Amino acid sequence: MADYDVVIIGAGAAGLTLAHRLGQINDRRDPPLRTAVLEPPPGPHTPPRRTWCFWEAGPGPWDHLLAASWEDLSVIGPDGAEHRSPAGPYAYKMLRSTDVDAHVRASAGAAVEFRPLFVRDTEDGPEHATVRALAPGGEHLRLTARWVFDSRPPGTPQGGRTRLLQHFRGWFVRMKDDAFDPAAAVLMDLRPPQPAHGVAFGYVLPLSSREALVEYTEFGREALTTAEYERALTDYCERSGLHGAEVTASEQGAIPMTDARPRTRVGRRLFRIGAAGGATRPSTGYTFSGTARQTAAVARALERGRVPVPPVPHRPRHLAMDAVMLRALDSGRVAGADFFTRLFAANRLGDVLAFLDGDSRPPREFVMGLTTPVAAMSLSTADHLWYSLRSRVPAPSREGVSRRGRGVSR
Template sequence: MSRRAAEVSEVVVVGGGAAGLSLACRLVDSGTSSVTVVEPPDGPSRPAERTWCYWDEGVGDFDEAVEATWSLLRVHGPDGRALTVDPAPLSYRMVRSAAFERLAHSRLNRAPGGRVLRATADTVRDVPGGAEVRCTEPDGRTSTLRARHVFDSRPLPALPPARTQLVQHFRGWFVRTPTDRFDPAVADLMDFRVPQPPRGLAFGYVLPLSADRALVEYTEFSRAPLTTEAYESALDHYSREVLGLGAFTVEAAEQGLIPMTDARFPRRIGPAVFRIGTAGGATRPATGYTFAAVQRQSRAIAAAVRDGHGTVPPPHGRRALAMDAVLLRALDTGRINGPEFFTALFRRTPPARLLRFLDGATSPWEEWRIGLSTPIAPMLRTAIEVPFLPRRFHPAPRTEKGPR
């Protein structure tokens, strides 16, 4: 095994997922002289293709990778009633990880200081004047990258201690039907016409890609994931009995889990080493959405590096995290009925305001008005209780695929 001489970059980004590639693109766009992204080579260490969804308005920086957009959103309550809303000026957007990776790689390859290194990052540590990343390349050679700042997006080996820890776990089918079965303008965000677990909640999720093609998912918020066989059974029931699709072909599948926890994620782990993405707390605890927070955080980090200081701002505000902690606890204790809670939010709140609320972009007055539409007594009891609960380590949830 041979070792290459140390290479120097202004910034090294570890991990080539949404967080790592988004940050790298922002950095080269903002004028950072040299950025190296270290991402795993082809093989079992690379995550399977994933789907990322978010809402946005106007033209986005990564619109070329958007596979589908929906102007209308629909929620089916547990009573079967459907509510369709128009969140204008926002629209719901879907990005597939392979298309996003191709776009990001193309931008980095065109930038004078951008580079993608296919290698396994073995160690990340602070050194005088910055940090270094030691890597093993596909041919077995080792190399050392040194930089002023290192941003690490790799998944944590274990989640930090939390008062409440649930997981959003799911399996989805990309289905094709012989006849038109879907409305391409409407995305079904939550369909609660499925059997509910004893604690937490379950829902169907339908993203039409055309009149005869869609991503159909079964999702749960609960303490532990299911087996693949259980997901398949739930998906079959939802597709045939609830959606009434009739005959269909499954063209591909995706499966994963997303942590939903009120744990505190340290963003700085050394003078020159920072965590980003889910490892840095970018996943919204009560919804699992991550992509939009990653974009906000990436823009802020790129501006900080351009101005000569490396910082990682919090991806979510304190009020949003406090409200999420209360909701997670209320769901986990069974004090609120999850399907009724989320259905009521959509029925009683203007859609654009609700999406801004879910994104942590509402004012205290707007949040107060939204709070009045929730079950006040159990939420108030939980809000009083949460600050006094101890944080503890929870067993790590396991799944056969990575998060979307």
């Protein structure tokens, strides 16, 4: 008999949401699913505190933990023009990772165990998978489970043609006087200087009339140094009229944006979830909503006694459109600031958010596409289709070519 029914590696957004859902299943299941969540012991390997932002229509399961939410959203173009339109039926929401972590630990139940371990490797098997780990005191442990879900951050993505990063640094700022409208957020401000390829923008998420998260973000091939982010944030705060802002905390990170398709199943009993399992939407870097859908599907499968293969939570046509957009940005065919300004200026914000979260319909997507730089996007679409076709045709083997006497290297 295996030590556990389920082992979850990592206690980030994916690991915590899956543990939370398994705790809910256990409330109505006898016997419960014996679950272990493996996370690094407190110290230098502990993941930094994060904010997780997403949007959804109506009330949601995490509303009681929200740090803030906004229904009044705007986008600011490079010329300073503000584009504001109804975001309904969506509200933009922010969670703090510490709040989610505390809630899941307190509510998951006795069958969900959190264990501070350094995971070394995993091994698949016909009846169970094995996780080898190191305890804080140096003891080598071997844990077995019917199913193992690995949510650790992915390495360099394999395959794909375009590999960008959404890289960012944010400041939590406090002003001496009222400076923010707590009900209104700036989703994308395209006034910062733009890179040659990709896009740069800031955004402002108010937490009160005097506090906000101010973030600088780029889509590009390489992250900046902390000093470069600091200069960009200082410039953006000055540009936004936030003079004398006191920085109370910061966050920094990088999210892969790629057309590579990660596998969610890597063995008979080994799976990847979260960003490692393709939950990130390639065109935006947003991951929390995709992770929520993915872990919900896993939990349903486990409750019904099925093989819990995590689905990729994005439709193929949306992933194809994302691949075209990433290629257009990376190649320089479109200027990122122009692309996003056109998109948000000509469409209801709610329609754009529906597309970015996979809720849109093809007719609306077609109309939306006509508001972007059509010629450049059409060329990138043709380029992507040609590349896709070529990549599906197997290359002739060296032996086959040599028999024909063509192009043979000696």
